[in-house]
Amino acid sequence: MDNTLVCGTGNLGSIPDGDTNINISMNPNLLITKDIVGKPPVVRFRGTDSESRYIYNLVNTPDFKDQWANCPITYSLNSDYYRCPEWKDIEWDKSVLLLGDSWAFGLGLDLPSTFASRLSHELNGTPVVNLGQTGTSWTFAWINSVRLVEAGIRPRAVVYIWTDMARYAQLLEDNITYSYGAWDLDQPGLGREYALDQTHSRNMSIEILRSVRTMWSCPQLHYTWSKHTDLPGVHYLGNSELDKARDLIHPGPRSTAQWARSMAQELSSKIN
16 A cells, blocks of 8 residues: 555553552543633644635636545544544553644644655554644643653653744643634734743753653653754754645645655664
8 A cells, every 4th residue: 555645545661660550541631722622522624724715716716626526534533632533542651642732643644645654554553643733832741741751651752843933822720721823813812922032942842852761761852843942953854845735724635644654664674
């Protein structure tokens, strides 16, 4: 099977002393974005991949119909709103974790074309757990990393796709967040101040990166789609983007296939 079609067709980290009785099948209580709470678990359109945008592009965008008219997309989420199996069904110690925002989530892509599916294929079927959430931030991925480690989850490897450094996750309840970003710059408040203070948001991202590199005992890879996130050891993906997803904003299936091959080459020697 050609895994580059346009329409989608290890080593266990050590458990610290005192953690040997942790039940890693438990719910790790990961963060949830406020806008998705209460939404149906299975939908055909989401976020920037909206039905209205799809209909407009069918009529007005050259070549769009040829690629996407007969490529239906279904977003199927687990009971905690993540695009992956239920927590109890995941073999965490045999899996690679993928954290990030809509790029990791796979907005505008069918399931086989997402980073998680592509990377799993390139790693000869090693499960890749998609923990991406649309519109999220460095702080969101960092807090989720802490909660995963605290739950006793020790994966084979962790891959991050980092966002723009100016985004911020406001904690509303124990695991409910509001995600601030460029879309909120005209509104006064915490998110706007965080984004405008570029020195602070950059320094905070540096500390988050230092933190996650320390907390995991397994191999890690760090990528970003933002050309402004020029931090040591974080590889920029944007220069090699080949195509667009159905929303014509996010990377398309050929791009995710190419990047997954590169990621797998870097990971395979570390987890086998």
